[in-house]
Amino acid sequence: MSHSVNAKSITRNVAWSVLSKTGTFGLKFVTVPILARLLTPDQFGAVAVALTVVQFLAMIGGAGFGAALVIQEDEDKDTIHSVFWANLLTACVMAGLLFLFARPVSALFGAEEAAPLVQIMALLIPLQLTGDVAYALLARRMQFSQDAVWSMISETAGALIAVGMALYGYGVAALVAQLFSSALIRLCGLYAVSGYVPAFRFKLKRILALGRFSLGMMGSEIANFVTFQSPMVVISRYLGLTDAGAYSAANRFSSIPNQVVLSAVMGVLFPAFSAMTHDGERRSQALMLSTRITTVLLAPMMFGMWALAEPAMLVLFGPQWAWAWPVLGLLAFSKAILTPCSTFIPYLKGVGHGDTLFWWAVIRAVFTTAAVAGTALYGTLTDVMIALCVVNAVVLFGYSFVVFRADGTPFLKGFVLSTRPMASAFLMAFAVRFGLDRLHDLLPNPVLQLVLGAVAGGAIYGVLVILTERDLLHKLKDMVQRRRQARLSPHAA
Template structure:
């Protein structure tokens, strides 16, 4: 990401980001939530699985054809008229993505996440290398496009390999219709969540132009790395895990609180730490042409940091049978996020739009927690305090690092050392604060780590 940012322009990043947002939205609608419904099926029925695959593929090609035909008016509406040619090419990503949905559903049902993670790592690594090579030899924006296609193709092969799934020419409409009835609620919430995450890009492109959209895209991709590292596996595991606890309220409630505390414990220091070190990080990693965008990176990290306790809420509501609550909350959150960013960007700047995003996310944190703890039957105040406590600790750590940076390190130390010293100082402060505030959680985690070893030793002759 930093290498590509030094070789390409903000406008190029913005054009690809806007086109990708459209493609992903149509791919989500085209899937109709059928793969998610397969995960919750009591057993694997071959005829239903094949039927979902062919239904997904037919919808995918229909969506791709529609995007190809209406590429120019769509690009103009998003404020990116020059990106119509990208939409026509990137429409092929829709069938490339949906062709693997059934295979991923089988992987999730069987909890084969370690194998899937290996292929994800391979696909993203090879795609990143290909993009950098193409950018170095002068392919410009096509390096970003190639990255998407290479990653998608390798990921598709990996999913079929891990799941051992081979499509056959079998189709039963009744099975697809049955799953579609159930999946519509899940799809509605997923569409709303997608709008929440992608609407800022569309709003910024429309009101502020492709250059600001590119700055937002680069900062957003970089600030999303901690979420991708921690949550990409966790959220995939939690959905089927919570679904198995649907009728065991006590076990489900304990799993919700533990998973929320642990993900916040890991994610919050990364996000708030990135806020503290945004300025030297942007200059060091992205280069002088992006240096002015460091407040955008910092504010995006802050907005994501505020939501770290919410990381487990979506799989919890999906897996525990609270699809209605998830849908209405997702719709409200999408509307609030879009309105806040539009309000900040309409007569202001990109920074003002990001400030508005931070404010609405603070409200979302409280509201989302209330919805989930009410659905779980957990007292709101006690559940909310336990879930946000690691976040407050991380915020205190980041504030101390930011003070040290602003009042001493920035004037006397090179950006490389600023980042290194900031990480070391933040890590030390956070470790001390966690030991002081999260003793019961740490003892619980230690117990969980020791339990399999104890069981293994006890089984020895």
């Protein structure tokens, strides 16, 4: 790594990343419901199918070379340029093949009518892959503040363009324009702030040298992709585009808290854990602290969304989506179950347990796909969401065992500490949902239900955290005080 990693640098970069994702959260919190009111479930479903194919090919095309660049000791120019040209060539080939075979690929998803969208969105693959090198350079330098700025700019521009086009009746083209404009603006921004200028230098041996790590990362990323995207594929094929659109809209909205916290934290923790590979005690402390903090932040958001799903769907998405509130609620519940696992992937990547990450990702992908496919064949969309909750509960135990064993932390101790905030969040959400059910006749207005539920949930969870997480709160307080003292000590001297 080219830059030293310490608690101060990690905290600063996490703060910038969280700021960026919070801005994105605010935009999506507004734009997703607006677009859902202006577009139909079928239109959401068609774009979701096309985007699933594009993201899968873009991930394969990158082959993990960007992640491999992050952990290199030095910024070797030959290696960097070689990765750029390898990514660009692969991206162009994949985009061309997807354009030619868009119809049979769409038919495989049970959505042949989405073929024209697949052809257009194939061009997203080069836009995504050509930015990998610039982002990898910023990540290895721990310059996440610059990436954060351009992420906010690109997401803001894309959201405004999408809403504007939807209001003027452009329909599904609004969603496509959002994806392209955001990708293009962020690509230009990454190159501007990283200072990277491609040079025509390609050395195959440098690519091959990265192969072992990158292929391992690609394998685990593919397995994780299957885990997260197989529900969309199965729902589209067996339940139709309307259900696929409902799942896509609910998934986009319920993923917003994850994108705020996890995307920010994971991007910083990967290079941070990598720098702590040979310091076991410091690494274990960082793992447990980051896991507990992310769980304290994420669990109440996700369980709270489950508790308020019914009024939230009606208020935010409109009457045409009201029938899908169980989908939103159960999706949020399934994601809430996994909040203690939020730091596990960057940990295993950063400390060199690529094989463990790969095999566990494969096992998870197989069980998730099998459970979703089995319930979709014989049940409804709600049944599929329940199956996801069951699978994720099993994954929580398995993932925790794998990671704590790799770290040398006693399983029971690590599991209790990491899941305790989740238990508090569930108790809070259950109390809110129980209370709203009892007060439904006295409080029929869904807006008031949302406001009352959010206020009551925040108060209940705050009390529970103070009662159960005192040691964590003391640690955070001490960290803040030490930072203040370190900042003031030079002036005092």
